[in-house]
Amino acid sequence: MSATEYPPAPGLMKTPSYSHAAVATGARTIYTAGQVAMDETGALVGAGDLEAQTKQVMTNLGKALAAGGASFADVVKITTYVVNYNPNMRAVVGKVRGEFFAGRTPPASTLVGVAALAMPEWLIEIEAIAVLD
Numbered sequence: 001m002s003a004t005e006y007p008p009a010p011g012l013m014k015t016p017s018y019s020h021a022a023v024a025t026g027a028r029t030i031y032t033a034g035q036v037a038m039d040e041t042g043a044l045v046g047a048g049d050l051e052a053q054t055k056q057v058m059t060n061l062g063k064a065l066a067a068g069g070a071s072f073a074d075v076v077k078i079t080t081y082v083v084n085y086n087p088n089m090r091a092v093v094g095k096v097r098g099e100f101f102a103g104r105t106p107p108a109s110t111l112v113g114v115a116a117l118a119m120p121e122w123l124i125e126i127e128a129i130a131v132l133d
Helices: 050-067 089-100
Strands: 003-005 023-025 028-031 075-083 108-114 124-132
Touching (some): 075 089
Antiparallel strands (some): 003 023, 028 124
């Protein structure tokens, strides 16, 4: 059985929205591609709406994880890219993301503000690393 520990990091601020470190043991690691707000037909979901796009991105991320036999419970690290990021956006992204990690210690996380993604209508892209047995 895989196990993940989120050890305290003395000297670093304690935060409820992410862990500073994740120590994972397991025989299988799943790396997802960055997921964006496109549905299975390739249509954009949530044009101009960061919250709606984040929900679709997280839904897509769940499907990518499932393809590798994983779920959000197995995620040890996520990286989030937000176009034209400003600090007010963190609450929107964090609220939606938190719904998918509810009931567990949050994974290690990085949020990066970027000038653009591969398509101009995409506002957010998220990738994950999961560890399984």
